[in-house]
Amino acid sequence: MKDRENYLETLYQAEEVLTNVGNEYTLSLVNSRLSEEYKRAQDYDKALFYMNKTLEYGEKSGAHSVTTVALHGIGSVYYDLHDYATALDYFRKAEKAALNQKILLKPIFRDYILLFGRLNEPDSVEKYVYAYQALNDSLVSEKTIQAVADLQAKYDSEKQEKEIAILNLENEKIEHELDQLSQKNQIDLLNYRQSRIENENFRQSIELAKVEQESQKSRIEVLILNEEIHKQALEHEKKIQRLMYIGFVIIFLALLVTTYSLSLWYRNKKKKEEAQLKQTAAELSRQLMETHMKALNFQLNPHFIFNCVQTVEYLLKESRTEESMDSLKKLSNLIRLMLESMSKKEISLEQELKIVRLYMDLEKKRYIMSFNYTIKVDDTLDPEATLVPPLILQPFVENSIKHGFAGRDKGNEILITIHPEHNNLLCEITDNGVGFFAGRQAKAPVSGYKKESLGLKLIRDRLNVINQMNNTCSSFTIVDLLTEDNKTKGTRVSLYLPYISAA
Template identity: 30%
Template sequence: MKKISLMMICLWLLPALVLGQEDTRSRTTSKSMSIKGSVKEQSTRKGIKDVEVTILGKGTVKTDVFGDFRIEAKVGDELVISHDDFATVRYTIKDGQRIDIEVKDNPIQSKSKSISKQKREVTYRDNLNAAKKELKKDASTSIGYITNALETIRDDDPAGASKKAELFETLADIYNFWKQPDLAESNYLISLKNKYNTDVKIKLASAQLESKNYQAALNTFKELLKSRLSSNQKILVYEGIGDSYVGLQNTIEAITSYNKALALSQRKKNDTKVIGLNSKLAGLLQQQGNIIDAEEYLDNSVQLAQQKDKKTSARQRSVAADFYNKSSSYDKEIQLRKEALEDIKDIKVVKDSVQPLDDDNALTPQVQNYKIANAFAAQEKYDEAITYLDESIKEAASKNDLIVQKDATRKLGEVYREKGELEKASDAFKEYEVIIDKLYVQKDQQISQAARFSRELAQRANRITTLEKDRELNETRYKLAFASQELVNQQSLRQQIIIYFLIGLTVLLLLAAYLMYRNMKQQRYANNLLALKSLRSQMNPHFIFNALNSVNTFIATSDERTANRYLTDFSILMRSVLENSEEDFIPLEKEIELLQVYVQLEHFRFQDKFDYTIDVDPEINIDQYMIPPMLLQPYVENAVWHGLRYKTEKGMLSIKFQEINSDSIEITIVDDGIGRKKSKELKTSNQKRQKSKGMGNIKKRIAILNKMYKDKVDVLVSDPENNAEGTQVKLILKKEI
């Protein structure tokens, strides 16, 4: 019925096929046809743009950006393909098929390209260095240099990925310095995508910390612990993990991580990190109420900082003073702040006030004087507090530090009020109001400047993103244009009918192919089952015949007691073999038990010929593996009957079950018998005419089972690896999937 249906379909489609063939012949034999082709470099297979493709006396076309062209021609016309980059090529049209021409580079042009590449490399490096130089001066200018460097990278540049990684790392460094951690994070990710670098990933985690994305930062730092890190990198990672836990308010884990970083820092004598980590640990211990241990850490940091430069000493004394302020130890706080003031004055003399002292605004005379005044006020020592507040206001006014000037003036009014000098307090509060108005105007200006700065950075970032996507957009645009043109050229009714006809024909053919495939698969499966059943039916008589030969030998030698014992063990083995004869697979544990009985029987007969060992790896979960029954017995039988029994001295049979991985095991059967080559030489002429039924059946069974169960068993028979006599059989057994 199926054949009749297919014939009906073919008869129904025949006229359309004939029509299509006639239409094709008419187009081929016409005077002119549209020829498509391309011109590409032989070395790179890249299309060459603006190549002139000429038919003498009929016109010229140029290739597009992909090296493709189309020209009206007929069979026998000669195409002349010319360009400055290669020698002129001539091609005669033989039919209407597509023409793809590969050309070699012009040596002169290649040299010019090489010079151009060197120039781009110099331009790239100069712009990158300039970007790094301007990083802390002008963000906009620095990003402009990054953009210029990015424009020098070509798609065919082998170092393109490394260059992009370097550029986007520098770009992220710019954003990070100018307090734009979200932009820094995204650009560090782009850098890592182009080329992995441990230092860049540490920077990424730090940017996530700056963005207060503590969980993401913690995950990134923990991923870094799986990498190979230097000691300094480990210090940064453990400190970063501690900072992340602080953000997540997990003080215990934070202290543990800080201590790991501190131990490494002390071992590497990294004093800067030791000072900072001692301070962080002191702060956390203070939060826990462990003031004694906190003070110990803090004192260690201050003592170590005093041995360093004045700026480090001043910063650490200020940190310690803040600590004692929280614990109301005002005398210690005041002493430390006075010492910090002395350090700050010394630094100012050295720097001559050309640059700000530090990114930390707390390390200024006005701030330290203000905090000393607060400490005196807390002790109700108002006169001392007034002295330092006046000094703080004076310093703040000279530095145009309206924030400190505001706070100090307000505090001065409060101190005068507490002292009872209400008129002076009123004057101070009036001055406070004036400063508030100035500060409001200043803050408004700063907000406007920050908004402009953010917009400018965003525009620069968009420019770089656009630059990266330009090539993809242009390529897509060109492809869409050509595809659109193709569709316009194919808008004919006849072509649409043929297309629909072909689609219908394809669907019918696919359906027919699927039905045939399914039928063949089912038939093949049934054939495999039949073949396996046949092979199993052959295996049992073969095994029984060989075993009965052994019994016959014992009876022939009048050893009835031994024959009786042999028959008893043999009957146990035969019962198990017959029970499993209808199964494709049995548990590995059962196969091992059968193998042990069989080897024991063979050893019983040939005790003077060989000893044996059966080793099962304790790591193997034998309950999870299934194996074809009687798979191993023929190989063991071969080892005994064709290898070991012909040895003059006593041989050894070794059977090992070893785990390869969680899904497969290796079974090795090794004997030190006479070997396969010598065994063949000892065969009688009658034995040579007969093929080994057991081994042949096993090979066929394995082949069929592997087809049915997707390569479950692999077998390799070879000589021992140490070139000794004997034979080695390796079987790879896989789990059920």
């Protein structure tokens, strides 16, 4: 403990002296030593402080080895702090700064192995174990090659000296045959040197064998470490597979229960909705039938039938037998078609127009005033396949005849046009009478006026029921047509029905 305190005191003194003299390189080495001492003492804040000072010098001076050592040292401190993500970041920076200097990369690779072991990443551990082994073998090979080169140079030098010595001895023997004793001594000296060379070669061979033995020992340790890592990886994989199987079973059971619960809920909801829909449909059908019956009672009023019979009687008295028979036949057909239509939700447009034609033909016979009618159906429509509510047009035609043409003897016209518009069927009934609103203001209420109002109300009620049943927007509007000097020249009814095709 005392020796460490003395060592730290010496380092502080060296730091102060080097700071004063401006020797930054040596100062960086001292800071590195101080960081290592504080790391051993687990004072990590001071360890990081001094290692960062070393890093500042390395980056400023461009000394890659200093920068590499500093970055590696900072990463080691964070490793001891268990901040493995930050440690990994600094190790990668140190590896990049090492610029493939093997002596600097070796401790970095060793710490990679420890770090990825902590992170439980066996693949990365295996990768850097092989990298560390390859780097270690490379360093050993370089040392071996250098040692062999040194031995070869030394051997060549000694061999050259021997050859020179032998030549000298031969020359001396020729020149000084008497100096045999001296020559023998020289030969003994050379033999002695040769023995030393052989002894040196043998010693170096032993050292090389020791190096090879250490290398083999390192390989064995790496293999043992790899085997342990592989074993841990297999155990980890089995554990993950067990957890995945358990999780899959739990999820499957949860999905099964959820699906069954949702199925029961949906089935109960569907039954309730079906019951509610059936109840709503029954109520709407009942309302529609009541509305139909009210409309039929209104349209087939006794007054209309009595007038038609009177018209037939009048024609018979006038001996207009064919006309009376024709009128009677049309009345019979009209009543039959109306009664048939009232039992249906929709009838064909062809049948609806047939009812309107029969009605207008009978009305022309009843009234003294004459009127003409025209019916135009768009070419794109198929009257037999297009469906409309039964007896929907007749009340509007009746209003035109009874009220629009009141007090007019001739020149009366009714135009019925039918054509598709977007998703609707637009039916327009136009007359050139006194006008709907103008006629109501000019006349006091008379017999039949309330029936007309009731007829329009029944149509509106029928359209409301149809809209509820089919989720549509059926409606009608009545407007008076005006001349340029703002005088009434007729009435137009615009009836919007859902476009339904039986095709």
